[in-house]
Amino acid sequence: MGVGDFLVPILRNRLGLRMESAMAARLIVMAMNAALAAVLHLLIGESFAAGPVLWAVPGVLLGGQVGPRLASRIPDLSLKEVFIYGLSLAGIHMIFSMPGSH
Secondary structure: OOOHHHHHHHHHHOOOOOHHHHHHHHHHHHHHHHHHHHHHHHHOOOOOOHHHHHHHHHHHHHHHHHHHHHHHHOOHHHHHHHHHHHHHHHHHHHHHOOOOOO
């Protein structure tokens, strides 16, 4: 989970954006964040694992096209509930995946 997971509720509740606009803004922010992190990672002399990136790129490109189209067809309240459920599951997974929790 990154900061992008918390941007959507802020963009929706504080700025009053529609869900598809909030998701699009989140994708842009996270893409810039990832690009900057990759550049800084390479600048400090670390190696770059191209394998996971090559697997992720098609999913990101496909999801970036399909997601907004689905978001425009699904009511905002339903999207909000699914988003909250997904964040809850991710948080629970992180808590029980911590070292020493087994």
